[in-house]
Amino acid sequence: MAFTAELWGAIAPIWVAIRRHPFLAGLTVGSLPRETFRFYAVQDALYLREFARALSLAAARAPEDDWIVMFNEHAVGALRVERALHEGFFREFGLSPAEVAATPLAPTNLAYTSYLLAVAYGAPYHEAIAALLPCYWIYWEVGRELERAGSPDPLYARWIRTYASAEFGDIVRGVLDATEHAAATRPPGEREAMRRHFVTTSRYEWMFWEMGYRRETWPV
Secondary structure, three states: OOHHHHHHHHOHHHHHHHHOOHHHHHHHHOOOOHHHHHHHHHHHHHHHHHHHHHHHHHHHHOOOHHHHHHHHHHHHHHHHHHHHHHHHHHHHHOOOHHHHHOOOOOHHHHHHHHHHHHHHHHOOHHHHHHHHHHHHHHHHHHHHHHHHHOOOOHHHHHHHHHHHOHHHHHHHHHHHHHHHHHHHOOOHHHHHHHHHHHHHHHHHHHHHHHHHHHOOOOOO
16 A cells, blocks of 8 residues: 555544535535635635745755755745735735735644644654645645535635646645655654654644634634
């Protein structure tokens, strides 16, 4: 069995919980309140800034030239391509880039990005790529699942198409291949460390949907 298949099997209950989350159900039926999506989109834009930093750290430590190029390109994409998607949403919401940048990270967002940066900076490369993988893979799977259902809301349908697209699928496949190669020569203990990071950040992916749905703020 491919190592990435083992990873996906390890998060089976988490994936079920993500797929059933009311945030995603609201996207497909068009019932998700605009204010909820606005909160999520702002936090996601802030997340991507930190995710790009983690990708750059992974690129700097990657052992293969192709992976150095790939992760640097993905860091640029996170800041340019997805920023364009979010800024389209923000124009509809009447938000300026300065207002978005001045928004504090919600508690879950800060915890998730801090974890990614800590692993990307301090853990071996093979662990870093495993920690980064769920953000790619889960969004692709979510996009493909939701595209089958569609959405009557044009704004939500645009979001779904982005992550269901063939272009995004090609990006995810590249990271999956890099993960397989990174794990191929690792002993069982190191592969288990990769699995732990993958499961942890997959949990954070569920928590991110929950954060958006509840419009999470700092309690004190």
